[in-house]
Amino acid sequence: MVSFSAVAKRYPGGQEALTDVSFSLQAGELAFLIGRSGAGKSTLLKLIPAIERPTSGSVIVGGQNVGALKRGAIPYLRRNIGLVFQDQKLLYDRSVYENVMLPLTFSSHAPREAARRARAAIDKVGLAGREKANPIELSGGEQQRVAIARAVVNRPSLLIADEPTANLDADSAARVLDIFVAFRQVGVTVLIATHDLSLVERYAGKILRLEQGRIA
Amino acid sequence: MSAWLRQHAHALRLALRRFAGGGALSAVVIGVALALPAGGYAVLDSLRGLAARASLDPQISVFLKPEVKRPDAMALEKSLRADARLAKVRFVPKEEALKELNAAQGLAEVTAALGRNPLPDAYVVTPREGDLEPLVADLGTLPGVAHVQADAAWARRLAALAAVGRLAIWLLAGLLSLGLVVVIFNTIRLQILTHRDEIEVSKLIGATDAFIRRPFYYLGTLQGAAGGVLAIVIVWSALALLNRPVGTLAESFGSAYRLSALGAADSAAVVALAALLGWLGAHLSVSKHLREIA
Numbered sequence: 073m074v075s076f077s078a079v080a081k082r083y084p085g086g087q088e089a090l091t092d093v094s095f096s097l098q099a100g101e102l103a104f105l106i107g108r109s110g111a112g113k114s115t116l117l118k119l120i121p122a123i124e125r126p127t128s129g130s131v132i133v134g135g136q137n138v139g140a141l142k143r144g145a146i147p148y149l150r151r152n153i154g155l156v157f158q159d160q161k162l163l164y165d166r167s168v169y170e171n172v173m174l175p176l177t178f179s180s181h182a183p184r185e186a187a188r189r190a191r192a193a194i195d196k197v198g199l200a201g202r203e204k205a206n207p208i209e210l211s212g213g214e215q216q217r218v219a220i221a222r223a224v225v226n227r228p229s230l231l232i233a234d235e236p237t238a239n240l241d242a243d244s245a246a247r248v249l250d251i252f253v254a255f256r257q258v259g260v261t262v263l264i265a266t267h268d269l270s271l272v273e274r275y276a277g278k279i280l281r282l283e284q285g286r287i288a
Numbered sequence: 289m290s291a292w293l294r295q296h297a298h299a300l301r302l303a304l305r306r307f308a309g310g311g312a313l314s315a316v317v318i319g320v321a322l323a324l325p326a327g328g329y330a331v332l333d334s335l336r337g338l339a340a341r342a343s344l345d346p347q348i349s350v351f352l353k354p355e356v357k358r359p360d361a362m363a364l365e366k367s368l369r370a371d372a373r374l375a376k377v378r379f380v381p382k383e384e385a386l387k388e389l390n391a392a393q394g395l396a397e398v399t400a401a402l403g404r405n406p407l408p409d410a411y412v413v414t415p416r417e418g419d420l421e422p423l424v425a426d427l428g429t430l431p432g433v434a435h436v437q438a439d440a441a442w443a444r445r446l447a448a449l450a451a452v453g454r455l456a457i458w459l460l461a462g463l464l465s466l467g468l469v470v471v472i473f474n475t476i477r478l479q480i481l482t483h484r485d486e487i488e489v490s491k492l493i494g495a496t497d498a499f500i501r502r503p504f505y506y507l508g509t510l511q512g513a514a515g516g517v518l519a520i521v522i523v524w525s526a527l528a529l530l531n532r533p534v535g536t537l538a539e540s541f542g543s544a545y546r547l548s549a550l551g552a553a554d555s556a557a558v559v560a561l562a563a564l565l566g567w568l569g570a571h572l573s574v575s576k577h578l579r580e581i582a
Contacts, residue, residue, distance in 0.1 A: 123492065144496075151494035161489045177298055178495045180291030222493070 073099045073230060073261040074120060079129035081115050081285075089115040090285045093129070097263065097278070099229065102256045104272045105265040107282035113265040116282065117234050120263075121150045134229065151179055154223030154260075156233035160215050162207040162222075168194065169203035172221045179226060193221040197251055213244025220251055224260075231255055233264045237271060245271055253277075295499060303506035306479060307514075314475045315511045318468050318562065319518025325461035326550065326558050327523045332453050334547040335446075348424065349437045350411040356432040361409050364432055368411060373423055376414040382407045408434060465565055468515065472508045472569025479504060480577045487581050497578070504574045505567060512566020516559035524549050 075096040081089045089112045097103050107113050118124040119131050122138050131138040134152060141149060162171050172193055176186040194203055197217035207215050216236055223231060233252060237245035249264070253275055256262045266272060272279070281288040307315075350368075352361060361379070368377045385407045390396045399406075415423055420438055427436045480487065487500055527549045538545035550558070 121492070147491075147494045147496045149494075150492065155492060161485075161492070163486055163489060165486075174490065175493045178295070178490065178499045180294070183294075226494070 073097050073101070073134060074263065075130075075132040076116075076119075077130050077132075079119065079126045079131060081112075081119065081124065082127045088285055090119075090126075093282075093285075093287055095280055095287060097261055099261055100256060100259045102253060102262045102275065102277035103264070103280055104275075104277050105263060105280045105282060106269055106272070107265075107267065109267055111282040112285040113267075113282055114234055115285075117232050117263070117265055120230070120232055121153045121155060122146045147178075151175070151226055152228050152230065154220075154226070154228040154231040156216070156219050156223045156231070156236050158235040158238050160207075160219040162215060162218055164206060164208050166206075167204050168199065168207060168210070168218050171207060171218055172225050175222060175226045189225055189227075190221075193225040194218075196224070196254075197221045198247075211244070213240050213248060216240065216244075216248050217251065220248070224255060228260065230261045231263070233262075235266055236264065237266060237268065249275070296502065299499075299502035300506050302503040303510055306503070306507055307510050311475065311479075311507055311511055312514065314471055315514035315518060317471055318512065318515025318566075319522060321464045321467055321471075322515055322519035322558065322562060323522035323526070325457050325464055326519050327526055328453070328457040328460065329554070330523055330527060330550045331547060332450060332457060333550075335453075336450055348413050348415060348420075348427065350413060350427050350430075350433055351435040351437070352409045352411075352432050353434040354408050356409065358409075360432055364430060365411065367430065368413060373415055374413045375416045378412045380410045380412055382409050385410065465561070468512065468562065468565045469569040469572070472511055472566050473573040475511065476504050476508055476570050476573035477577050479507065480573070480581075484581060487578070491581070500578060501574045505570050508566040508568075508570025508573070509563050510566070512569070513559055513563035515566070516562030519562070520550065520555045520558055 077094045079093040080091050083089060093112075093116065105113050105116065115124060119126055120133055120138065122141055126139045129139075133149065136149065138149065163174070169190060172190045173186060176189060181189065191200075191203070194200060197220050199214060199217055199221065202210065202214070207218055210218065220233075220236075223233075231252065236248055236252070240248060245268075249271060252262050252264055262277075264272070352364070356364075365377060365379055368374060382405050386399060386405050389407070390399055413427075424436050424438055427433060490500060527547050531546050534545070534547055
């Protein structure tokens with residue numbers, strides 16, 4: 073599903089964020105990307121949906137070489153990847169329901185089907201009944217769950233999360249991780265970056281340890 | 289409904305919502321700005337009608353010396369008709385000229401008091417296109433000609449003045465069109481800044497560039513078109529208001545003259561042009577500013 077081979081990423085200015093990174097994830101696999109802040113976790117995740125391009129090496133996602141994708145093809149790659157960010161990136165000028173609907177407005181679903189999917193996604197993250205709320209009224213954990221619902225509403229085959237539990241207390245963090253892990257059971261490949269090893273020990277997932285831009 | 293139509297409907301809905309929420313103000317600015325050249329055009333168009341009615345055909349009167357006999361006058365007519373620069377030649381004998389003069393108000397008594405016909409025979413000629421001055425000079429040198437008068441000098445001055453006015457209006461229209469594009473450019477820039485978060489997130493989760501641009505194109509076009517419609521309404525209202533005093537003025541000259549408003553075709557052209565310029569402003573703004581958002 074995801075395969076990195078000899079990937080390096082150097083930012084303008086010469087700073088090397090990733091050096092010779094190679095790993096691969098099978099379809100339906102669960103993996104945790106562990107490392108201190110500044111180890112290159114975010115950079116690695118950004119290479120998968122082509123938010124950043126590798127300086128050298130190849131990043132293959134679903135059989136496509138992401139580094140060589142044309143600009144026009146990138147949106148279609150991203151529609152097959154659910155992205156969850158540390159800061160959620162929710163839109164606070166609209167309801168939970170409308171936030172979750174956003175990815176469906178530009179894929180070509182009929183309105184009825186789109187509404188059904190949005191409700192199902194909200195239901196799956198345990199927020200049924202809060203559709204009309206503004207995300208700002210929700211707790212941090214609930215906001216992160218809205219972000220997950222938005223990430224999965226297009227039924228992607230790959231789910232990526234960057235420090236999804238960073239700002240949450242232990243209970244909320246565990247709940248959010250449980251939701252991610254549940255998607256793996258329906259065949260979704262899940263890759264979660266976190267600095268907190270203790271949180272992920274209880275899940276049976278592959279561990280990718282990143283130290284100063286290298287897989288340790 | 290196809291996905292393509294649904295996405296356009298979505299973009300149009302967004303544009304309408306943004307138009308209602310503040311975008312209409314730009315349309316007012318555009319409308320007032322466009323009303324100036326559109327109104328000027330309407331007034332000039334009306335004036336051109338007036339000048340045409342006063343006959344822009346620059347007729348020339350060729351008066352003969354009183355002592356010229358009829359046969360000599362007929363010989364002169366032959367040489368006038370031979371002149372390729374003249375389109376029409378009409379002989380006005382002095383008897384007919386006197387009859388016309390008598391028909392004019394209050395002059396019959398004056399001519400009667402004179403006792404004899406003071407008028408000379410004359411030719412009224414209509415020149416083809418071309419320079420009048422050398423023609424007038426040549427006509428003056430023909431045998432038996434006393435005086436040559438180009439009646440239409442004033443009409444030609446009016447036409448020249450109208451040409452200056454028309455050019456001024458085109459320049460004004462050009463400048464204000466540029467202004468319109470700038471206004472839309474800036475409105476769309478502000479809209480993009482306002483919706484920066486939404487654009488960023490949409491791009492990250494798989495929105496195409498076309499999907500993101502579409503509402504802004506609709507908004508720019510909508511603002512331009514609304515400004516154009518407003519300009520037409522302003523011009524119509526202003527002309528209706530002006531026509532009352534203009535009517536009073538015209539009646540004092542015994543005329544039923546009125547300023548005519550822009551016709552349907554001209555009005556549609558103004559709206560279409562404004563919409564096109566709105567689209568252009570949006571295009572420039574979107575191309576420049578969306579690039580700055582990752």
